[in-house]
Amino acid sequence: MRGVLLWCAGMTAATANEPLPPLGQAVTILPGVGPERAAQLARLEIRTLEDLLRHRPARHEDRRHFSPIAGLQLGVPATTRGRVIAHGVKWYQHHTRSIFELILDDGTARLHCRWWNLPFMEKYFAVGQEVIAFGKPVNLKPRTLDHPETEVCENGEEDFIHFNRLTPIYPLTEGLPQRWLRALIWRTLGQFADAIRASGPARALDAAVPALPPRAQAIRWLHFPDDPAQPELARRRLALEEFLALQRRIQLRRQNFTARARARPCAGDNRLIKPFLARLGFTLTGAQTRVLRELRRDMSGAHPMRRLLQGDVGSGKTVVAACCGLMALESGYGVALMAPTEVLAEQHFANFTRWLAPLGVPVELRTGSRKTGAGSPPRAPGLTLGTHALLTAGFALPGLGLVIIDEQHKFGVAQREQLVRKGAYPHLLVMTATPIPRTLGLTLYGDLDISVLDELPPGRGRLQTFVRAPDKRPQVWDFIRGKLAAGRQAYIVYPRVEDAGPGGLKAVTREYAALRQTLAPHRVGLLHGRLPPREKEAVMAAFRARQIHALLATSLIEVGVDVPNATVMLIENAEQFGLAQLHQLRGRIGRGAHDSWCILVAAAQHPEARARLQVLAETTDGFRIAEADLRLRGPGELLGQQQSGLPRFRFGDLAADFDLIQQARELAARQPEA
Numbered sequence: 001m002r003g004v005l006l007w008c009a010g011m012t013a014a015t016a017n018e019p020l021p022p023l024g025q026a027v028t029i030l031p032g033v034g035p036e037r038a039a040q041l042a043r044l045e046i047r048t049l050e051d052l053l054r055h056r057p058a059r060h061e062d063r064r065h066f067s068p069i070a071g072l073q074l075g076v077p078a079t080t081r082g083r084v085i086a087h088g089v090k091w092y093q094h095h096t097r098s099i100f101e102l103i104l105d106d107g108t109a110r111l112h113c114r115w116w117n118l119p120f121m122e123k124y125f126a127v128g129q130e131v132i133a134f135g136k137p138v139n140l141k142p143r144t145l146d147h148p149e150t151e152v153c154e155n156g157e158e159d160f161i162h163f164n165r166l167t168p169i170y171p172l173t174e175g176l177p178q179r180w181l182r183a184l185i186w187r188t189l190g191q192f193a194d195a196i197r198a199s200g201p202a203r204a205l206d207a208a209v210p211a212l213p214p215r216a217q218a219i220r221w222l223h224f225p226d227d228p229a230q231p232e233l234a235r236r237r238l239a240l241e242e243f244l245a246l247q248r249r250i251q252l253r254r255q256n257f258t259a260r261a262r263a264r265p266c267a268g269d270n271r272l273i274k275p276f277l278a279r280l281g282f283t284l285t286g287a288q289t290r291v292l293r294e295l296r297r298d299m300s301g302a303h304p305m306r307r308l309l310q311g312d313v314g315s316g317k318t319v320v321a322a323c324c325g326l327m328a329l330e331s332g333y334g335v336a337l338m339a340p341t342e343v344l345a346e347q348h349f350a351n352f353t354r355w356l357a358p359l360g361v362p363v364e365l366r367t368g369s370r371k372t373g374a375g376s377p378p379r380a381p382g383l384t385l386g387t388h389a390l391l392t393a394g395f396a397l398p399g400l401g402l403v404i405i406d407e408q409h410k411f412g413v414a415q416r417e418q419l420v421r422k423g424a425y426p427h428l429l430v431m432t433a434t435p436i437p438r439t440l441g442l443t444l445y446g447d448l449d450i451s452v453l454d455e456l457p458p459g460r461g462r463l464q465t466f467v468r469a470p471d472k473r474p475q476v477w478d479f480i481r482g483k484l485a486a487g488r489q490a491y492i493v494y495p496r497v498e499d500a501g502p503g504g505l506k507a508v509t510r511e512y513a514a515l516r517q518t519l520a521p522h523r524v525g526l527l528h529g530r531l532p533p534r535e536k537e538a539v540m541a542a543f544r545a546r547q548i549h550a551l552l553a554t555s556l557i558e559v560g561v562d563v564p565n566a567t568v569m570l571i572e573n574a575e576q577f578g579l580a581q582l583h584q585l586r587g588r589i590g591r592g593a594h595d596s597w598c599i600l601v602a603a604a605q606h607p608e609a610r611a612r613l614q615v616l617a618e619t620t621d622g623f624r625i626a627e628a629d630l631r632l633r634g635p636g637e638l639l640g641q642q643q644s645g646l647p648r649f650r651f652g653d654l655a656a657d658f659d660l661i662q663q664a665r666e667l668a669a670r671q672p673e674a
Helices: 002-016 035-043 049-055 118-126 176-190 193-198 202-208 215-224 230-260 274-280 286-299 319-332 342-359 413-420 438-443 470-485 506-520 533-544 577-584 605-620 622-641 658-670
Strands: 059-062 078-092 096-105 110-116 129-134 137-140 141-144 151-152 166-169 304-312 332-340 363-366 383-387 399-405 427-432 449-455 463-468 489-493 525-528 552-553 567-569 596-601
Touching: 049 176, 049 342, 049 506, 059 078, 078 110, 078 533, 096 118, 096 129, 110 129, 129 141, 151 176, 166 176, 176 193, 176 215, 193 215, 193 230, 193 449, 202 230, 215 230, 230 438, 230 658, 274 319, 274 342, 286 427, 286 449, 304 319, 319 332, 319 342, 319 399, 319 427, 342 363, 342 383, 342 533, 399 413, 438 622, 438 658, 463 470, 463 605, 470 489, 470 567, 506 552, 525 533, 567 577, 577 605, 577 622, 596 605, 605 622
Parallel strands: 110 141, 304 427, 304 449, 332 383, 332 399, 363 383, 399 427, 463 596, 489 552, 489 567, 525 552, 567 596
Antiparallel strands: 059 166, 078 096, 078 129, 096 110, 129 151, 137 141
16 A cells, blocks of 8 residues: 555656646546446446545544443444454354354453354454444443444554544445545545646635635545534535536526527416306415416516416415416417326316306316317317326327426426427426425426415314324224214225235225224225226215215325315324325315314334324424425435436435525526536
8 A cells, every 4th residue: 555655646746747637537547446446436426536536424433532342332323443353154044044243352341243144244354453343232241233334454654544533434335445445535635636626616616605615625524524513514515516506507497498488478368267266156365366466477478487386285276277277268378287197187177177168168188098079170279187198199289378287296307398398388387285395496496486375265174183003093983983973074095005915004905894894884985096997086976975975095085186075084004104195195184164183093113203293293384394204204205206307416405405505596696607
């Protein structure tokens, strides 16, 4: 290693007057990184010098002080060190299972380190070596660490990199030693210091954010800080770079769109909206009126509207969408509305037909199993409702002026654009009843203007949520039977359709017969995604008509189902659902004048799982719930696999960095060029 260091120093001196290679060069230019090491680094997504310098430590160990082995405490993470006095592999069950054990001694006590079914670990250690170990003791008699992180100490000139400092501990891959990677990053920081200072949007950003360290300082603090607070400051500085790059792309995309797209004027003349509102039987909320003004302004502008409408469950988004559609229809253009499920599309078809048919507006439905108006001659511009069937190549909508996408989080960005391309730059309104955390609103939907319905219609009953353990089911069923006897209806939601499998998860098909007995004489219906479309439609129609008193369902009812007489919801195995999904399910009740009750039955033992469900019991504010869901589960889980367009951040934290995202948005507006 000493020879390598001297060679590096000589190379740096020899090339001091030559341009330093850019950080985009492959890591194979570094001494000691041959094909095998390069392949190992590639498994960590490290292919260039920039990747290497941005390889974020999992944590830092304070190696200025080690805990003596005798001072280790049960269940308390600690870093200690000792000399190997014995090691070996024991085999069990006819040589199919093994345990490798390493025994360390530091003079105060002995420590047993154990690894199951990793017999190859034996080749990494030898008696007499000094070894650092990190982990939580699982036993004190004898003192034992299971699967600890370890590092063999090698005396030499590089010890100052690994000891007597806040030492970085990196994510690794098989065959890549911690010490080797740490030393490689240390040498690269020194060798390419000038390139680091000149790289990225460093200089302009350094001047714009004096409260954060300059880029070169941030990268050094990321790896080798002098103070425990420095890695977080470094993370924030590098996160700001990531967010700034994203915001510049978003703004460039929006600028390119507005430069080439000319809007069809769709502000309307109120000849349809006025009679529509008069027939509704209720007055729009202040929030609905405000949002409609925003939509009319957009739809009369020079560029096509691109707007996201957020509104909590029950806030009246569908009526706003209807008014928006009527603006386009008044202007002589057609409207397409896409929903994620056939159940929701059928419900929209029923509602919009009831609302718009008296106004002379054609309303058609197009799903995988049903098409209305097929083969009929072209009529006046109308509303076409559908599911993914609207995306098929054979489907065309001449004169399309407005695209509305309901529950847009169920669709991908590519699907959204595919439907928009059915017309010549139509206006776009995407809606969601899953409130979007502010950070995602500025990133994933940063190219959309955002409107919020933050007011519920008056006259709604109170909605309460309770978390109950499985042993409380008898009392829960008594409560539900009482509400059914009083004329109300109930949803019973299970996480699975069929075989419950391991873990005791409830499945609707297995519980259906038992539930019919439990709730007798009240009638129970069954609804899940594997039923034929006609059967789903018949079940929902019977539930709306109060011919079915309790609807046993999966999360299929999560979006759009509106039965005001349903006031009770029981969700079994509630710990299996995310907070946003539970909030959506709960939104199926509390839609009428009667009080409503949501009961979450969960066997959650872990404190975090209980705390997560308690959020639902404490608030009905969808935005608070969405922020909590993002914090607890992260953006990938919250958005699902359908979404695309959001990069993977190495440093940015969408649950905590709203201030940085906002700052990046402002900087991108002031400094559009990278």
